[in-house]
Amino acid sequence: MNVDQLEPMGRLMADAVLARELPASVEMFEPVERVSVHTSKLGLPNRAWLRFEAAGKTYIFSSGLLAEQIEGDSSNAWRHINGDAFSLMSDKHALKNHLLSHGFSVPNGHMYRRRNMAQALAAFEAFDGPVCVKPNSGSEGIGVFPGITERSWFEIAIEKVAELYPKIVVEESVSGTHFRFFYIAPHIAAIRMGVVPSVEGDGRQTITDLIAQKNRERARRRLVSHLPIETNRNVEDYLAMQGYRLTDVLAPGEKALLSGVSNGGAGAETILVDDEVHPSYRRLVEKACQSVPGLNICGVDIVIADEKKPAGKNNYWILEFNNNPTILGYHYPWEGRVIDICGCILNFLMDRAPSTDPQGMKKTYGADL
Amino acid sequence: MTFDELSEWLLVYVAVMIGQPSETLSLDMTLRDLDMDSVDSVNLALELEKKFEVPVDPELFLNGDKSLNNVLVTFWEQLAKAPKR
Numbered sequence: 001m002n003v004d005q006l007e008p009m010g011r012l013m014a015d016a017v018l019a020r021e022l023p024a025s026v027e028m029f030e031p032v033e034r035v036s037v038h039t040s041k042l043g044l045p046n047r048a049w050l051r052f053e054a055a056g057k058t059y060i061f062s063s064g065l066l067a068e069q070i071e072g073d074s075s076n077a078w079r080h081i082n083g084d085a086f087s088l089m090s091d092k093h094a095l096k097n098h099l100l101s102h103g104f105s106v107p108n109g110h111m112y113r114r115r116n117m118a119q120a121l122a123a124f125e126a127f128d129g130p131v132c133v134k135p136n137s138g139s140e141g142i143g144v145f146p147g148i149t150e151r152s153w154f155e156i157a158i159e160k161v162a163e164l165y166p167k168i169v170v171e172e173s174v175s176g177t178h179f180r181f182f183y184i185a186p187h188i189a190a191i192r193m194g195v196v197p198s199v200e201g202d203g204r205q206t207i208t209d210l211i212a213q214k215n216r217e218r219a220r221r222r223l224v225s226h227l228p229i230e231t232n233r234n235v236e237d238y239l240a241m242q243g244y245r246l247t248d249v250l251a252p253g254e255k256a257l258l259s260g261v262s263n264g265g266a267g268a269e270t271i272l273v274d275d276e277v278h279p280s281y282r283r284l285v286e287k288a289c290q291s292v293p294g295l296n297i298c299g300v301d302i303v304i305a306d307e308k309k310p311a312g313k314n315n316y317w318i319l320e321f322n323n324n325p326t327i328l329g330y331h332y333p334w335e336g337r338v339i340d341i342c343g344c345i346l347n348f349l350m351d352r353a354p355s356t357d358p359q360g361m362k363k364t365y366g367a368d369l
Numbered sequence: 370m371t372f373d374e375l376s377e378w379l380l381v382y383v384a385v386m387i388g389q390p391s392e393t394l395s396l397d398m399t400l401r402d403l404d405m406d407s408v409d410s411v412n413l414a415l416e417l418e419k420k421f422e423v424p425v426d427p428e429l430f431l432n433g434d435k436s437l438n439n440v441l442v443t444f445w446e447q448l449a450k451a452p453k454r
Contacts, residue, residue: 091408113387113404137406166404 001026005048008224009327013061016342017052024052031060031078054349064324082323085294089321092136093169099318102291107317109171111136114162123170124154130173133157135165141261146173153241174317176305178262181285182341184348185296188282190330190339194262195269197229201250208246225328229267270329272336280311288318299325372445401433423451
């Protein structure tokens with residue numbers, strides 16, 4: 001099996017599969033997904049997939065996307081591991097409404113179609129505080145513009161999202177600490193704190209210099225989950241929103257944010273936590289996931305005002321569920337105890353009817369490396 | 370159901386989906402004009418499957434250049450040929 005053909009997440013999963021001596025292969029193909037009685041492309045075309053067997057079922061995996069082969073299907077089609085839940089989770093606004101109707105806190109906001117730009121642009125005035133603009137069906141933090149406080153930036157954000165996506169979500173930009181809870185039914189397997197990328201001034205270096213300094217540390221540590229931060233247009237725009245340019249020298253202790261999103265791809269650092277977050281949030285996120293029928297594996301993005309305090313009505317906001325959550329940061333965190341998330345996923349697949357004993361589950365699904 | 374009734378049903382469905390009165394929509398509008406995305410396509414396909422008890426391919430609604438009338442005609446032809454489930 002030529003594991004080198006796989007992307008980094010596929011290689012990690014392959015290691016876990018091989019460690020368990022499960023039958024596996026690497027295959028280049030374009031899988032189709034079964035939606036109702038029809039098939040369509042599963043996404044991620046022209047790439048190598050890890051194909052493996054667990055407990056009598058066949059699965060494929062690449063870039064966080066896990067699908068199972070449909071038994072007895074003559075068209076050789078696949079179904080996303082989240083089955084019928086996939087559609088709801090792909091529609092951020094519909095998921096928010098679902099969560100709201102089940103009593104969970106989500107940011108206040110609306111979705112607008114691109115053809116109703118005037119309505120979207122008029123929405124800014126309805127918010128008292130900072131606003132977040134994002135696509136309704138985006139991923140990896142692409143096209144997400146949080147913390148907007150000025151109308152001119154709001155208009156730019158709306159236009160940028162509308163360029164690429166037909167539906168635009170405008171919602172309150174909630175403040176607190178960003179977490180990603182990794183859910184493997186029926187429990188949380190890991191909690192990642194995403195530290196939004198920033199630089200802190202020393203009174204001498206420019207922002208560009210400070211980013212380069214940060215990147216030298218990243219290069220030294222060579223973590224596949226923490227690649228060098230790109231100084232691209234998004235970074236420039238986000239700095240400009242705060243009144244900075246790349247050539248500015250920050251005063252000692254002065255902090256400039258390079259992005260408003262906590263995704264690893266945007267340069268955020270992954271800190272793995274456990275008891276640092278009040279246990280009520282684990283239970284809360286588990287319940288939120290269990291409210292979506294068919295949901296098996298996902299990453300739940302949540303902002304918590306104070307993670308030491310128990311979950312209450314107005315101290316957390318669930319932002320979205322991710323169907324194909326990245327796994328790299330759990331194996332290669334910037335800080336915190338490594339979680340073998342691939343092993344947790346495989347344990348789940350090998351026993352689709354796991355124990356209901358929380359302690360037993362923690363041993364099974366939260367095993368440390 | 371006649372073709373005209375199906376056309377009317379689709380216009381109302383799309384009107385509700387995008388939150389606009391059906392009188393403001395026409396069958397000449399393309400799926401792109403209506404800002405339909407893959408989520409809308411799957412939902413519409415499932416709705417049609419439920420309504421007509423025939424298989425409906427979501428990809429029918431994924432080509433943004435097609436007008437509502439285009440997809441209606443295609444679906445109508447498929448409907449005539451499809452065996453009932």
